[in-house]
Amino acid sequence: MILALEIIIWIIFAFCILIMGGYLILAYLSYKAMRIYFTKNSFTNYQTILNSPLSPALSLVSPAYNESKSIVDNVRTQLALHYNNYEVILVNDGSTDDSMQKLITNFHLEKKDIKIPQHLPTKEILGVYKSTNPAYKRLIVIDKVNGGKSDALNVGINAATTDFVTCIDVDCVLEQDSLLKMVKPFLERTDKKRVIASGGVIRIANGCVIENGKLVKVEVPESFLPRVQVLEYIRAFLLGRMAWSRLDGLLLISGAFGLFDKDIVIKCGGYTLKTVSEDMELVVRMRRYMHENKMEYIATYIPDPLCWTEVPDSYKILGNQRSRWSRGNVETLWIHRKMFFNPRYGRLGMLSYPYWFIFEFLAPIIESVGIVFTLILAYLNLINWNFFFLLLLFCYTFAILFSMLAIMAEEESFHEYKKMSDYFKLIYSVLLEPTFFHPFITFSAIRGYIGVMFGKKSWGKMTRKGFANTKQQEPMAKKMATSTPKPI
């Protein structure tokens, strides 16, 4: 019995060491990738893209469901981005509020007899609207029967008249030059390697000052939960995805803001309705498609903060969100299980997928097993408490170190949080995160896994405060599906 316990314990310990090593390697690779990115782009003048007749046309697709309170401002923001040749396609996914009426009134919309091609199967389209005001000529509003976020995105992709589609959450705040930066990787392609997707860093808007849809001041949120998520996002985006991009193993481009090669998206079948993690699933499917068709390609990622989004600030909403993400992960991994350690898929099959499976999917399970195990052993009085606390300290100090590395990366690169008090607030969160936040996230992930076992499919609800024009507004009681992008 004791021998069996020992073996399990050593496996858990080895797993921890493996995770720590993996994280440190990724951090190192990210650091190198960011250095290269900044050096490469030190001569870049993005205005050149803005003025060029050779710049590709883009379609901005954003699905909206019951966004009445902010939809007009958000569309205005999208129409004012710095890019010459783009269209804004807003898909009203059967909103039950007055979103559609507000759009019609504010943008002088008129129903047009425009046929949307059915490249991707979708729910019924009720109407296609365009503005009679030339100032809004870029805008296309599609009203459709409710079918969920993926279905709405697929309608937008069908309607896009350009070769590149940007899928964004309608309530995200984009940097003015975000399109210029996102399109550059596509322009750098040569015929040899096709760029199929490009993603950018998502940052947290809670606590920031946003006026007329523009970010005017960046600050660390006052409340604990969003502040810890600031750390989490910095860690994930600056120390994780940059590395995966460098390794050519990127599996996820956030649903909040990604630019895709429309042709490949359509050939792959668009966004799936089978998972709640449609953004990750699409990227995996696109990459899989390219591998299976022996087409050379890359999926890129740029470290610039391009999109700002609101994150949950209550445990209940956060828990639901994380539970949903976990379900999405499991569903995506299951759909593409064929790739697991399959050399046919190159790094994707041999590195990215296994990493995701072992470190993202298994981690909460192994952690939970460890905790339960510890409790049982404590009950049986089989614990050497000195060594127990030593190991606890070991994990805790590593968590602190890794968060400090993330803060260092942020300071060296973008230095978004300028005030010294912001820095100390982040440090405070660094110290508390492993004790409160992390166990909660693990618990939520396990809830998600249990949800998968019981066939749960729903998205859950999220109450967002909204950030129009003020730093912390009164709650807008805006109910919507949780679509905050994953930082994993």
Next chain:
Amino acid sequence: MSAASTAVNIENSVNYPFAHNIETIVVSMILIFTYSAAILFIAVIILRVRKNRFEKVTEALKLKLNSLIMSAAFASNDDELNEVIREAKPVFSKEIRNSSQAQIIINEVLTIHRNLTGQSKDNLAKLFHGTCLMAYTLRNLGNENWHVKASAIHDLAQIKAEAFIPKIEKYAVHNNIYLQQVAQIALVNLKGYDGLDFLGKLKNALSDWQQINILDVLRKLDKDKAPDFSQWLTHKEDTIKLFSIRLIHFFQQSYNGDKLEEFLHSENRFLKHEAHAALQKIKPSQHFELSNSDKS
């Protein structure tokens, strides 16, 4: 945290031969993590202080330089300009010891140079040549790091240092794609349409990004003096053919229409589509159609 459960009976059990070793390793790792985190904590503070100080120094330096650069730009005669250059020499020499500050000075001169025309523009070029800025830039041109070299090429092109064209030309077909791009744009900046000669020697692809940048410079030149861009339609590299078609399109060289028609049957769909788009513009009276399969 889960590893904490390895604490099972560790001291009493004979079945844990490595227990003491593990304990030592764990303690060592805790110390390493703690010290590293503490070092990072302090490093971030130092970094912040340095960044703040650098911003202040930059502002002060810009203020100090601005009057000097403006005096040079608006000097009414050579004597006045020489006097300003004499005054600027020790100031620039002192500040240029730090590479970041050196780049600030160069950028300041180049920014104002870019926004001026005529005599004032020439005066700033003379200021650049007459002080240590040119020597500094040339020293960077010989630097081993590609980005330092590229920065020097960029600066030389901005200041219209035509004398250094031969030195820049070799980098237009360099193995380092980024250095190559900066050099190509610099050549077009310095030589105008003649700067496109590198296209004939280029063996690698010319990305859309690079095409956009080159076209951005070409757009500022006299359209009437544009050469016959069809000379690169027979290049081995498809992306250069594509760029030629785009140039023919943009510069409306309708006399090249027949040559473009050949591309309507090209196996490369990008060439085919670009040729089609160009023909529709430069020969609007004729109808060119792509087959249904081509349209997709």
